[in-house]
Amino acid sequence: MQQKLYDVVVIGSGAGGGTLSSRLANSGADVLVLEGGPHVNTRSDFNTHALPFEFPSRHIPTMRPGKPGFDGERSRGLGGKTMLWNAVALRFSQRDFKGRQHDGTGEDWPLDYADMAPYYDRVEREVGVCGNLDHLEDLPDGIFLPPVPLKCTDIAIQKGAAELGAKVIHVRKATLSRAQSNRPACHFCGNCMSGCDVVAKYNSYDVQMVPALKSGKLTLRGNSIVYDLAVNDEARITEVRYFDRETRAENAVRGRVVVVACACAQSVALLLMSKSSQFPSGLANSSGQLGRNFIPHITAGFELFLEDFIGKPSENDEGFLDHGYIPSFMHNEKRDYARSFGVQYGYHNRRATGWARNIKGMGKSYKEAVKARYPAYMTFSPYQEMLPNDDSYIDLDPEHLDEYGLPRARRHWKLSEMDMKLHNDMKRRCQEILEASHAQILSISEEPATNHEIGGCRMGSDPRSSIVDATCRAHDVPNLYVVDASVFPSSSEKNPTLTIMALASRTADFIADRLQKREV
């Protein structure tokens, strides 16, 4: 029997894969999603409401006993990282898409904010994003559900920030502030990143893929680890090869179109692994740029106590973790570096008591000092954009194979002098904001750290310097698309997920159009 030919095979089921596959299935295409991890039941499989003392080691495991998933990169589960994300949903601005035009360095996107705006609108309507209309040029407003009130501690930061010319706005999150599409509003338990068991917080599985199953056009296949994309002489993918995560049995499927959406480094790794005589250094890599231009967000971390709250009674201020956000305020100022930063803060929850070990002293006075500081504790972490450089890239580690015998993705990153100027100024300005907010700073990170993996499959109009075009289609392979943050030519300082979703939704339209015209 001839093997079934799907219209679209999607590899990965997170923000990108979930948005794209559900849209295409609903438009009538025959879609198969391959996900390396198992099927996870959001409502019953996570330890959402557990407390540390229920476990001898005091460490709360992500999954309930006997429930597989989310214990490694290749075994997360349907829904991918959206199951445990913090749901911050920010639009990029025209400055973010055209950083080179603005700052004279780095890379521009081959598209404008105006190209993306309708797709931001679409995904915000689809999944529900709460936020305030702030009318900021650099952080465009969206189609928002009502914002969630700022916390009392946010007001203290807001006053301090104002002295430095920075704003605290309501955070924008893909979490429902009122019920929508059979999903309840958030109940503010504060356990967002332990798996939202009522799906008030968006995840791609429950919000997009499960409803799309009704179309009869979507097939979800979990525990399927893809390791090779085979191509023919015309540089078209003929077969997607995978094995079963549990039995290791090998299998293959065919699709007119193949979409890679494995979350940045894993997408790059899959393309690097897919070597052939035509593409000896990895699929779609005639430019030699695959894996290059790795530009993760760079963060600093502060821990602090707000003086106004020291000694106050403990209140339930968990909410949905962070309620405020400090948008970029440096981008139009005169400065000796390019790009900018924004600040996420207060996204610890009050189960976080690891700071107590760093309070000085012992005995009764120590105990009292910890108790007094408990309501005043806060984390504060600015995120900066990093410029691409030759020392920052993703490659395969030939020495260290993972538990499935596949080479691990290796991340290399190094900050340039310009990046460090921004980093130091970011830390200095954060410290000034905190001091103006009457904060006692407990700790400041010494070294820059990374978060939000971005880059490696750069989007561009020139096939010599990029992997995919402005529709996310590979220059070299006409039936290959990539939809995750690996395609971002620049990272912005804003959280990437909403842009991944808007791009995926847009690419779904291009693919649907090509399928309809029988171009593929």
Add this chain to the structure above:
Amino acid sequence: MAKYSSDRRQVLKLFGAISATCAYPFAGDDLYGQTVHEHPLPQSPVRFLNEADYKTIARMADLIIPATETPGAIQAGVPEYIDLVISREAQHQPVVADGLRWLDAQAKELGSDHFLDLEERAQLSILEPLCEAADSEKSAARNVRFFALIKRLSADGYYTSRIGLIDELGYKGNTVRASYPECVHEH
């Protein structure tokens, strides 16, 4: 602080690992005062420390976080937690063994065979200078590292216990609310 968690960050960076599922720039065990073990824990762990050592560690925890108007480390099960962590983390074991020997040597100078035999005031006269040295982060002496380890584990164990987190600190989260209240404080 910063010493412990920045070391941890350094380690994360060296391995090039990027937190896959969590947006914190802070490592989870630092933030939450937890100890993440590589292998699953046994259901009912056998006590690792011998009786005398266990009692000495328990006494240290008791002096670091005493029962006051509220229960302290002993009632919160901190000694059991410390024993568990030491049993699972081999790198702590020589530090603890040396530290315990050092405490008894100090006790001998004060005329007792063991730290436990000393009166509370004498016990504190040994521990408080270690606490100050640990707080100043200037000393890397082995006995200071020993104290810093037991203090860290005492704090982690206490404030992640039901008594420490809920009764002492007043954690009120993990509930269902119809809406989030506006701030009504004067600022």
